[in-house]
Amino acid sequence: MHMADALLSPVVGGTLWAGTLGAIAYAAKKLKEKMDERMIPLMGVLGAFIFAAQMINFTIPGTGSSGHIGGGMLLAILLGPYAAFLVIASVLIIQALFFADGGLLALGANIWNLGIYPCFIAYPLIYRALVKQNALSRRITLASVLGVVIGLQLGAFSVVLETKLSGITELPFDTFVILMLPTHLAIGLIEGFITAGIVNYVRTLRPDIVENVEAVKVLSSGGSLKKIVVVMAILAVLAGGAFSWFASTYPDGLEWSIEKIYGKPEIPERSNVIAEILLEIQKKTAILPDYSFPAGSKGDREPSWPAIDPGTSLSGLFGGIMVLGLVVIFGIGIKVLRRFRHRT
Amino acid sequence: MTFDTEYFNAGYLDSLSYKDTFVHRLDPRTKILVSFIFILFVVSFPKYELSGLMPFFIYPVFLLTAGDIPLRAIAKKVLFISPFAIFIGIFNPLLDTNVMLTPFGVPVTGGWISFLSIIVKFILTVSTALLLIAVTSFPGICEALARMKLPRILVIQLLFLYRYLFVLMEEALRMLRAREARSFKKRGKEIKTFIRLISVLLLRTVERAERIYQAMLSRGFRGEIRVLKRHKLRLQDILFVIFSVTIFYIFRNFNIVSFIGETLSRSIR
Numbered sequence: 001m002h003m004a005d006a007l008l009s010p011v012v013g014g015t016l017w018a019g020t021l022g023a024i025a026y027a028a029k030k031l032k033e034k035m036d037e038r039m040i041p042l043m044g045v046l047g048a049f050i051f052a053a054q055m056i057n058f059t060i061p062g063t064g065s066s067g068h069i070g071g072g073m074l075l076a077i078l079l080g081p082y083a084a085f086l087v088i089a090s091v092l093i094i095q096a097l098f099f100a101d102g103g104l105l106a107l108g109a110n111i112w113n114l115g116i117y118p119c120f121i122a123y124p125l126i127y128r129a130l131v132k133q134n135a136l137s138r139r140i141t142l143a144s145v146l147g148v149v150i151g152l153q154l155g156a157f158s159v160v161l162e163t164k165l166s167g168i169t170e171l172p173f174d175t176f177v178i179l180m181l182p183t184h185l186a187i188g189l190i191e192g193f194i195t196a197g198i199v200n201y202v203r204t205l206r207p208d209i210v211e212n213v214e215a216v217k218v219l220s221s222g223g224s225l226k227k228i229v230v231v232m233a234i235l236a237v238l239a240g241g242a243f244s245w246f247a248s249t250y251p252d253g254l255e256w257s258i259e260k261i262y263g264k265p266e267i268p269e270r271s272n273v274i275a276e277i278l279l280e281i282q283k284k285t286a287i288l289p290d291y292s293f294p295a296g297s298k299g300d301r302e303p304s305w306p307a308i309d310p311g312t313s314l315s316g317l318f319g320g321i322m323v324l325g326l327v328v329i330f331g332i333g334i335k336v337l338r339r340f341r342h343r344t
Numbered sequence: 345m346t347f348d349t350e351y352f353n354a355g356y357l358d359s360l361s362y363k364d365t366f367v368h369r370l371d372p373r374t375k376i377l378v379s380f381i382f383i384l385f386v387v388s389f390p391k392y393e394l395s396g397l398m399p400f401f402i403y404p405v406f407l408l409t410a411g412d413i414p415l416r417a418i419a420k421k422v423l424f425i426s427p428f429a430i431f432i433g434i435f436n437p438l439l440d441t442n443v444m445l446t447p448f449g450v451p452v453t454g455g456w457i458s459f460l461s462i463i464v465k466f467i468l469t470v471s472t473a474l475l476l477i478a479v480t481s482f483p484g485i486c487e488a489l490a491r492m493k494l495p496r497i498l499v500i501q502l503l504f505l506y507r508y509l510f511v512l513m514e515e516a517l518r519m520l521r522a523r524e525a526r527s528f529k530k531r532g533k534e535i536k537t538f539i540r541l542i543s544v545l546l547l548r549t550v551e552r553a554e555r556i557y558q559a560m561l562s563r564g565f566r567g568e569i570r571v572l573k574r575h576k577l578r579l580q581d582i583l584f585v586i587f588s589v590t591i592f593y594i595f596r597n598f599n600i601v602s603f604i605g606e607t608l609s610r611s612i613r
Contacts (some may be wrong), residue, residue, distance in 0.1 A: 004429040006462045010388050028495030040569070041560065043552040044504020049549040051509055052516035056393035056523075056545070058538035059530060064531065069542065084537045086495075090502045094509070097477040097485070098357055099423050101471040104476075168391050168430050168462060170439035170455060176587075190535075197539035202546060209550055319605025321397035327401045334409040338365075 002095075003110050003159060005103030009166035016162065017108030024089055027082040038082055046075060047054045053096075060190065067190070073148045073197050074120035077127065078209065081119040088115040094229055109162055113155040122151035137200040144199060147194030149185060156184035355356070355510065357358065357474065360413055361481035366580075367411040372480050372488035376580040378403075378588045379476045385592045386468050390460045397465065399595040403588065404471045411479040422471050433462040482506050483572070490571045500569045508552075516545060 003011070006153050031039075052069045057066040075084035089111045095101040102110050130143035160176045169176070203210045359366070365600050382403050389397055408415060412582070440455030461560070477485065486490055488498045557565075594600070 005383055005387055005466035006429050007432055008387055010384050013387065014384075024498060025495055028497045031497055035497075037565070038554075038557050039540065040500060041504060042550065043501050045508050045512070045556065046550050047429075047505035048508040048512040049546060052512035052549075053486040053542050053545060055513060055516045055535065056520060056538065056541055058535055061534040062536065086498050086501055087505075089511070090498060090505050094482075094505060095503060096473055097482070098474075100470045100474050103473050104380055105387060105469065146481065163432060168458070170436040170458070171432070172439075194535060194539055194542070196544060197535075198543045199544040201539060205543075206547060206550070210548075235561040251565055277425075303445065319601035319608070320398045322604045322608060323398040324401060324603050327405050330402060331405040331409040334406070336413060338410070 002102040003106040003113065003162060005105045006118045006169050007163050007166060008106055008109060009168070010105075012166045013108060017105070020089070020108045020111045020115075023085065023112075023120070026121075027085045030082045031086070039079070042085050043079060043083050043100050046078065047094075048089050050075070050087075052090050058194075062340070067187075068193055070114070070191055071195075072114055073122065073127070073144060073191070074198060076119050076123040076143070077195070077199055079121050085115050085119040088119065109158075113158045117154040117158075118147070118151035121154065126150060135205070137196075138205075139305040140199055141193070141196035144196035145189060148192035148195055149188035152184045152188035152191070153181060156180045170204075241336060272286040290303075356417060357478050358482065360411075360417065360478045363412055365410060365412050365479075367407055367479045368481075368526055370584055371575045371577050371581045372492060372613075373575075373577070374585050375476060376485065376488050376492075377478050378585055379472050381467050381589055382472055382592060383538070385596050386465055388596070389461070389465070391461055392454060394457055394461050394464065395568075395605075396595075396599060397461065397468065398601055400468055400592070402595075403593070404468065407472070407475040407479055408480070411475065413478050418471050418474050421474055422467055428455060429462055429466045433459045436462070445515070483487040487571055487573060487575065491573070499571060500589070512552075513547060515548065519545060 008299045053071060058070050059065075060067045072084070075087050078084070079087065090108050091115065092101075092107060096104060096107045096110070125149040127143045130146070133141055135143075157177070157180070159267055160173070160180050162177065164171075164173055171179070199210060382400070386397065386400055404418075407413070408418065436459045437453060437455035440458065441452060442454045443451040445452050469601065480488075481508075486499050486503050487505075489502070490496065523537070523541065
């Protein structure tokens with residue numbers, strides 16, 4: 001359920017990036033406070049482990065198709081929330097760069113969806129609340145399943161919200177939710193049981209790996225749990241506040257709802273000449289022109305393509321093909337130039 | 345096995361990043377910045393925009409050709425990895441059936457246009473991300489992130505992850521091979537076996553981390569890892585940023601596509 005750049009608007013993507021960067025800075029600061037040196041190689045290698053583990057597949061019971069693990073909750077259990085969050089973030093960064101999962105703008109959203117919920121909500125509020133030291137394996141199973149399911153549900157719901165707020169999809173909100181949440185419930189249940197299985201198995205062979213971190217965390221978790229929640233709340237408010245300015249100057253969701261009200265192409269043209277000129281000027285000066293219209297005024301000028309006049313649409317078609325051709329020629333030109341310079 | 349090929353692809357992208365061309369020599373910070381701005385410009389287009397996106401192909405094409413990257417390496421990945429965008433986008437043609445234009449008498453609905461727009465945006469943004477790594481190298485990106493004041497621990501973590509990525513992937517491949525050699529048809533892939541496999545891999549990983557830590561200690565590790573700074577901001581970096589952002593701005597705000605199209609159709613007439 002990686003978000004993709006193509007499904008995000010700049011405002012939604014930017015807001016989530018801001019929140020994610022804040023969380024990264026916070027987690028890094030927390031780790032620095034009581035850094036165990038041994039954690040540095042462990043974190044890095046466990047990040048690589050996630051990739052390696054994702055190469056191993058299993059048969060999803062009842063379906064016959066195969067799946068692999070996500071591993072967010074497992075990392076949180078092994079490393080604690082702060083270190084796990086940074087590991088998840090770096091795994092996603094590498095996935096975005098090397099495997100083209102989503103893209104650079106969506107990276108902020110992906111770290112948010114797959115990192116924040118398991119590490120800062122599901123782990124401290126569910127897993128940690130249920131599993132104390134020397135817990136029975138049944139209890140660990142229950143806590144892992146609950147934690148993974150809730151973390152994934154929050155993530156999936158966020159994907160729905162983010163896509164919907166970006167206004168790219170035509171899917172109605174409720175259908176979208178019905179599509180996303182049950183599938184992720186099933187995924188979450190399987191992942192939860194697998195996570196529990198791994199934790200329990202590792203505990204029998206090398207109890208220190210699981211217990212060790214647990215002991216460290218029990219010492220620190222008392223007050224910090226509340227702190228995490230408070231800080232997250234503050235972060236959310238800050239991110240919201242900083243970007244509400246953007247949101248009000250660049251009404252993204254609003255534009256979309258206006259479209260919904262008017263029905264797309266038949267939007268009434270009711271601008272006069274002066275407004276047209278002003279608009280043109282505004283269009284040329286704004287960085288993100290389509291976002292610079294105040295909500296109610298001329299959101300109707302938005303799409304430049306769906307002008308129904310057949311003349312312009314045809315010229316758009318011609319122009320598009322021409323430009324693509326020019327780009328290809330440009331590319332070939334550079335190639336030739338390179339080869340030429342190589343020879344001399 | 346798709347992950348097999350993906351794995352080798354990752355190594356391949358990495359090997360491309362050691363070429364020495366104009367774009368490879370640019371400061372990684374400028375490339376990250378310009379690529380990010382590029383993506384912001386691309387996704388800022390409204391959902392029915394299609395023709396206006398076309399000029400933006402110039403940036404990935406520039407990175408591809410000036411960086412001497414084989415087209416096939418990028419195209420293959422972009423084509424294969426897009427299930428989510430397509431999954432979300434494919435509903436648009438079904439739900440939005442307003443006919444928006446009829447070129448040559450073929451009715452085209454708004455849904456198809458917005459779907460194509462998603463696909464084009466997807467190709468642009470994803471190919472840019474892949475090309476960024478292909479012309480920058482991962483250590484270069486990490487250097488840039490460190491100098492852009494991202495938390496040190498994250499950067500160190502990224503460097504570590506990258507260093508051991510291939511090692512552990514090979515370990516996983518060996519385990520997969522062993523599983524395949526010992527099981528027939530669909531057997532051996534049950535969840536129970538899977539949990540054992542992953543657990544063993546995890547234990548090996550933790551033990552490896554312990555060995556690595558010992559090795560680091562014996563080489564003088566004191567909790568601090570320095571990131572090599574190899575790049576300096578030069579004039580051509582600044583020019584690259586200014587030049588590309590100006591071009592993106594022009595492409596975004598002036599409808600050159602319809603201008604070219606109009607002159608073309610006028611001259612045909």
